[in-house]
Amino acid sequence: MKPNASGGRDNVRLYDTIDSTNDEARRLSEGGETGPLWVRSLEQTKGRGRRGRTWLGEPGNLFTTGLFTLTCGPAEAANLSFVAALAVAEAIDPQVTQGAVSLKWPNDVLIEGKKTSGILLESWQGQAGFHLAVGIGVNVRTRPDGIDQPITCVADHVPLGHLPVSAEILFETLRGRFHDWFDIWAQRGFGPIAQAWLARASGVGQPIIVRLPHETLEGRFYGLAPNGTLQLEQADGTIYEVTAGDVFFG
Numbered sequence: 001m002k003p004n005a006s007g008g009r010d011n012v013r014l015y016d017t018i019d020s021t022n023d024e025a026r027r028l029s030e031g032g033e034t035g036p037l038w039v040r041s042l043e044q045t046k047g048r049g050r051r052g053r054t055w056l057g058e059p060g061n062l063f064t065t066g067l068f069t070l071t072c073g074p075a076e077a078a079n080l081s082f083v084a085a086l087a088v089a090e091a092i093d094p095q096v097t098q099g100a101v102s103l104k105w106p107n108d109v110l111i112e113g114k115k116t117s118g119i120l121l122e123s124w125q126g127q128a129g130f131h132l133a134v135g136i137g138v139n140v141r142t143r144p145d146g147i148d149q150p151i152t153c154v155a156d157h158v159p160l161g162h163l164p165v166s167a168e169i170l171f172e173t174l175r176g177r178f179h180d181w182f183d184i185w186a187q188r189g190f191g192p193i194a195q196a197w198l199a200r201a202s203g204v205g206q207p208i209i210v211r212l213p214h215e216t217l218e219g220r221f222y223g224l225a226p227n228g229t230l231q232l233e234q235a236d237g238t239i240y241e242v243t244a245g246d247v248f249f250g
């Protein structure tokens with residue numbers, strides 16, 4: 001149903017510096033590129049995060065965007081943020097202290113509970129179809145300032161006697177893992193992705209606070225709905241489905 005992305009895993013465009021790899025992916029698609037293609041830059045001058053936040057682009061860290069043209073719609077395509085989070089987690093995992101990597105809804109990757117990666121999906125309708133940019137930032141060597149939550153980088157968690165991984169090596173592993181999970185998603189849907197994501201997720205079954213733009217909800221992290229929304233069990237036992245928000249552990 002969706003195109004098989006395996007063919008695009010080695011299709012990479014590398015830039016020294018760029019405003020935002022998500023912006024470049026969009027410009028390339030407007031010029032006729034359909035992907036699968038990975039845009040990577042050694043630094044970013046106008047990196048964007050979720051909900052209008054800035055994502056600083058210091059050299060040494062990883063800034064990349066996968067560009068895809070899909071036959072599914074935006075709701076299904078949103079599954080790919082979980083695919084990306086899993087790929088990042090699996091790329092970081094062998095590089096840091098065992099058991100340190102976890103996932104936080106919707107798509108943060110944490111090391112020892114601190115954010116080390118963020119994912120920003122953007123989509124648009126073009127002449128060739130529905131396009132999706134999967135923007136991924138990983139703090140590999142440095143911890144940028146100005147983020148309103150505990151933050152870390154991969155290099156801070158390297159086991160004694162090991163050398164810190166480079167953004168380039170991490171990128172190679174990440175692409176491989178992303179395309180493997182993408183193919184599973186294309187063939188079998190969101191089920192296996194949700195299962196693998198939940199196995200690595202922080203706080204399942206635990207009290208959480210979800211901050212929405214205009215209200216804050218409290219409850220228990222019940223699980224993921226089939227479309228990836230967070231299921232929050234409220235005090236009266238009802239399940240509230242959260243489509244967007246910031247999660248804090250109670």
Ligand code: BTN
Nearest residue numbers: 020047048049050118119135137
């Ligand atoms: C978040 O707020 O957690 C998401 C951060 C996403 C940052 C990445 S870096 C590569 C790509 N280009 C951007 O401008 N943003 C994403």
